[in-house]
Amino acid sequence: MEKVYNFSAGPAMLPEAVLEKVQGELTNWNGLGTSVMEISHRSKEFLAVVDEAEKNLRELLSIPDNYHVLYAQGGARAQFAAVPMNLLGSNTIADYVDGGYWAASAVKEAKKYCTPNVVTVKTEIDGKRAILPAKDWKLSSDAAFVHFCPNETIDGIEIRDLPETDKPIVADMSSTILSRPIDVSKYGVIYAGAQKNIGPAGITLVIVRDDLLGKAKDFLPNVLNYTTLVDKESMFNTPPTFGWYLAGEVYKWLKEQGGVEAMQKKNEEKAALLYDFIDGSDFYVNNIHADNRSLMNVPFQLVNPELDAKFLAESDALGLKALKGHRDVGGMRASIYNAMSLEGVQALVAFMKDFEAKNA
């Protein structure tokens, strides 16, 4: 069949080389005669997977020793509840930077546990959606932590600033993790659902600074308690072993690609190609200010939305898949995570050019 490029926002495409390796060894992993899915999470073979994955992830993100690498379940949505229950202690206030759809969803869940101070950061510059500089964010002086989502998958917005605070910074990095270097030491907690840049849906990475442990609410379920996860090495309940293994394969692949520095370069190149084309066209539009455009999720609209259905049908027929925008935003969205090749974005731009020529 023709080459397919999959622009799904998540569950998203995985690196082709990783998927092929996984397929090859799916029924006979490591010479055991069984699938990696069929062995005990406590077997020496699986524990070797765990150790290698941790080593590689720590290397990729330069994770300091005073941070724990944990795996949980329930995605970012579960962390929306887990974060306040783990971190509030006796405090009742936390700052929530309101950058978009996912930040707002975190606020909704947080209201069960605290009084979120919703920090206004959205603005407009030259008619484009933008984010205020961090110096203008009105943080609370008595917040237990500051929560933000540096990349809003649905809005296509990135927040490049960090909150200016001495409180623990908590970041939902579901859609940016591993797409560039980060300074982990600036964060208290980083969490990320796997299904964009790590692996398949169903496993959640949580990186927690050591000093934030031990403050959990009594009613926090143990499966979401960071201290329990530390004590039980993320095996308090049977972990999603296949996802964990696959994440480990993605980490190895990332190292082969040159690490997150190389990914950043490639991701910037891919995003520039697409944004530059959109900006040079009167047929397509992106309504996010250049300073806050996401490198990972590129929403765009046809100036004439009556052509949307035709655009989607024709792109799909050419193997450019899952370009439909989120129902809350409309139009189109191209998610171009680590696993998307430059060729994929080139193919998309070529199609867009052709479609414009035929329909403008």
Place this chain on the structure above:
Amino acid sequence: MEKVYNFSAGPAMLPEAVLEKVQGELTNWNGLGTSVMEISHRSKEFLAVVDEAEKNLRELLSIPDNYHVLYAQGGARAQFAAVPMNLLGSNTIADYVDGGYWAASAVKEAKKYCTPNVVTVKTEIDGKRAILPAKDWKLSSDAAFVHFCPNETIDGIEIRDLPETDKPIVADMSSTILSRPIDVSKYGVIYAGAQKNIGPAGITLVIVRDDLLGKAKDFLPNVLNYTTLVDKESMFNTPPTFGWYLAGEVYKWLKEQGGVEAMQKKNEEKAALLYDFIDGSDFYVNNIHADNRSLMNVPFQLVNPELDAKFLAESDALGLKALKGHRDVGGMRASIYNAMSLEGVQALVAFMKDFEAKNA
């Protein structure tokens, strides 16, 4: 390589035919040119998987219309917290039938939310571990529900009676689900981690009677709220799509095998073969009374435990994998879920006979 038989307690073996199908279509599912892992959970292709899985599961277990079929994350351990938070309402007492390791683990978690009335059911008959008949269980008159675990994976104990109560019965069926017919209408909630009889670790089946919804605690995380899962069709957070798809493949396979009635016959035959051999030997012993022996998990000991290591090394070398007993019980354990063939159990018995002949 030689044929491998995998007796892991969980994550456990999957049906060979299912794994081979999954392998074949791993990189190009449904002709889409992508993996089933890489598509949106809200795509029409994945929703077709969901619908077919639900239809087949309802058929396999004859699930009445007033029950919801839900999928959650976090395994049975998450349900240990979710059950009381969802079902207690204003009540503060629940009955917990104490049949073994997992029942006791559920009690530990429940203590965060209520006063569990721990119901003694363990006894001894003729020097063997056994379970009291249900008429002798001292249930509380004011419990919100009665929790029990019909198959204790670690102890190798089955509780064949149902609690005699008009309260909602909640059953952790992680290791028995789909191994035989059940009368779902007798239960309020049935839950099961997938990694024994359903699919890979990381997805949890929850079957909930309609009238039990709507009583959740305020602080229950939405990812564990049955009402939220019903409202969002188990897609409040991005579900573990690969596990869901694989569960659907297992349901199809079960139907091809003749459904759960046929599985019960096969499972009884497998278990009888192994228990009869053990009972006829002076070299091996199983310390569970015949009435309460698990059809799924068969723990056994060598009368001379000094031979344990030799037994495990030699069985492993022959492709009889993961026979080491749980660290809390010692000795050996053969888990013989649906996916284990009669040939596998025959191979195990042949080895045990041979080992006995050489070492008795």
